Amino acid sequence: MKQNWEKIDPLGLVLPLVILIVWYLTALSGRVPDYLFPAPVEFFQVLLDFIFGGAQLTPYSGKFLENLWVSCIRVITGFGLAACGGLLLGFLSGRNVLIRRMIDPLIQMIRTVPGIGWLPLALVWFGIGEGTTVFLIALAAFFPIYLNVADGASNVPDIYIRAGSMLGADKMGLFRTVILPASFPSIVVGLRLGLGVSWAYLVLGELTGVSRGLGAVLMDSRMLGQVEMIPVAMLCIAVMGIVSDRLLLILCDWLYPYHERTANGK
Amino acid sequence: MENKTALVIDKVDKSFSVKTGKKSEVGLLQVLRAISMSVMEGEIIGLLGPSGCGKSTLLNIVAGFEQPDKGEVLFQGEPVVIPAPERSVLFQSAVLFPWFTVKENIVYGLRNRRENQGIIEKKYCQYVQLVGLKGFDNYYPNQLSGGMQQRAALARALIMEPRMLLMDEPFAALDAQTRMLMQQLLLGISEQIKPTILFITHDIEEALILSDRILVMSKLPGKIIYEVTVPFSRPRDLSMIGSYGFAKMKDEIRQYLFDQLL
Numbered sequence A: 001m002k003q004n005w006e007k008i009d010p011l012g013l014v015l016p017l018v019i020l021i022v023w024y025l026t027a028l029s030g031r032v033p034d035y036l037f038p039a040p041v042e043f044f045q046v047l048l049d050f051i052f053g054g055a056q057l058t059p060y061s062g063k064f065l066e067n068l069w070v071s072c073i074r075v076i077t078g079f080g081l082a083a084c085g086g087l088l089l090g091f092l093s094g095r096n097v098l099i100r101r102m103i104d105p106l107i108q109m110i111r112t113v114p115g116i117g118w119l120p121l122a123l124v125w126f127g128i129g130e131g132t133t134v135f136l137i138a139l140a141a142f143f144p145i146y147l148n149v150a151d152g153a154s155n156v157p158d159i160y161i162r163a164g165s166m167l168g169a170d171k172m173g174l175f176r177t178v179i180l181p182a183s184f185p186s187i188v189v190g191l192r193l194g195l196g197v198s199w200a201y202l203v204l205g206e207l208t209g210v211s212r213g214l215g216a217v218l219m220d221s222r223m224l225g226q227v228e229m230i231p232v233a234m235l236c237i238a239v240m241g242i243v244s245d246r247l248l249l250i251l252c253d254w255l256y257p258y259h260e261r262t263a264n265g266k
Numbered sequence B: 001m002e003n004k005t006a007l008v009i010d011k012v013d014k015s016f017s018v019k020t021g022k023k024s025e026v027g028l029l030q031v032l033r034a035i036s037m038s039v040m041e042g043e044i045i046g047l048l049g050p051s052g053c054g055k056s057t058l059l060n061i062v063a064g065f066e067q068p069d070k071g072e073v074l075f076q077g078e079p080v081v082i083p084a085p086e087r088s089v090l091f092q093s094a095v096l097f098p099w100f101t102v103k104e105n106i107v108y109g110l111r112n113r114r115e116n117q118g119i120i121e122k123k124y125c126q127y128v129q130l131v132g133l134k135g136f137d138n139y140y141p142n143q144l145s146g147g148m149q150q151r152a153a154l155a156r157a158l159i160m161e162p163r164m165l166l167m168d169e170p171f172a173a174l175d176a177q178t179r180m181l182m183q184q185l186l187l188g189i190s191e192q193i194k195p196t197i198l199f200i201t202h203d204i205e206e207a208l209i210l211s212d213r214i215l216v217m218s219k220l221p222g223k224i225i226y227e228v229t230v231p232f233s234r235p236r237d238l239s240m241i242g243s244y245g246f247a248k249m250k251d252e253i254r255q256y257l258f259d260q261l262l
Helices: A010-029 A040-052 A064-095 A097-111 A115-126 A130-154 A158-166 A171-207 A214-223 A229-255 A259-265 B055-063 B102-106 B108-112 B117-130 B146-158 B176-193 B204-210 B238-242 B244-261
Strands: B005-019 B026-040 B044-048 B070-075 B087-090 B164-168 B197-201 B213-217 B224-229
Touching (some): A010 A040, A064 A214, A130 A171, A171 A229, B044 B055, B055 B164, B055 B197, B102 B117, B146 B176, B197 B204, B204 B238, B204 B244, B224 B244, B238 B244
Antiparallel strands (some): B005 B026, B005 B070
């Protein structure tokens, strides 16, 4: 069976290609000045220089890996915290009515405050940089994970629980062999949404004035007048979002090779 | 066969709270009223009744999934409180775990019991043969037909060597031919392992083919209104369906059942 992450649909490449051509022709016509948006050739030169270095086209020549590394650590830390909290509270709230009645209203209330609204308080608590970024990521990624895990766990068909307990499974056994596999598709959805949000909040956190990270490159390029670096950094973030999503899917497939079978018996 | 009682159901009442038409009014719907019956060791009991008469509720209580409001259920002299492998259930649909293979499903209960691998393999071979599912070890349930799924579910229940098998219209969801095959399979198995079975059906023929004794339930609130011993000798096979005695009994039971439908 072909896995989700292996599929590349050629039709999906058509639109990017069209954009590239239009972009190239626009730049060729000279209607858009360079300081507003770089031409494709320049863009790719800067991109390659950013990744491999050597040409010294911008102050960021060859600095891709170190910025990427810093950003990845932040995402992994923040997302990891969110995943732990989201899975734990999600399962508790999804399977135990008393716990759900206690924690769910509060979580739903906090959820309505947009993540951006936490920025001032986070800056006060954690200062500019690392702490704030990780906090924002963890907070924002927590909600989709919690919601989907709780939903998946509470929607495990009762008849499976009955079948399991009739066949002698204890509470831990039921969790391991019935509740976890039955809710796994929802868990994957929650984790993917959470990881996507993580990249968004990484950029927000890094915009507040850290020295390294893809978000910092994005913001500082404007101040340094390196406009051509801005779309390059944006593209890097977009690609990293996709790559990390695929890696997450591979990890999930590896953990639970049969999780795709769970949904609607497909 | 010794005449030991396996199961006693003693004056069981059960009601459910239901939302009635208007907003938050909650009514009490009595589903079972003073149900009493007993099942002997090795006996096969067919429970017939109009749909929605509480048959399934009664079975769920015997299984330990639900508790009676009044009265009690004694299994081997002990009150039934929780579900246990000694009272295996065969549901209307197979309810195999879709994330496990056929083999993983069938040995699921043995694994819960922490049996050693040798015993698991041995019993698996024995029961997979019994239900005729050899060679499908690594298939997933959704790759099997409905009848094969139900056979896997039967093996999953029987492998625990339950002292009683509870079946909730186990063949109702199958097509007519598959249902006949399953009935024949069950007749064959019951000759080999002589299980105690309480099963629900709405099919009079099925009840006559499989049971030693048939109980007919009334419409709500369910109570037992008719009981008949099936005289046909064992081993049985499906050819009995054509006999005069069979037709006569079928007609008699239909009378009782039909009265409840109106």
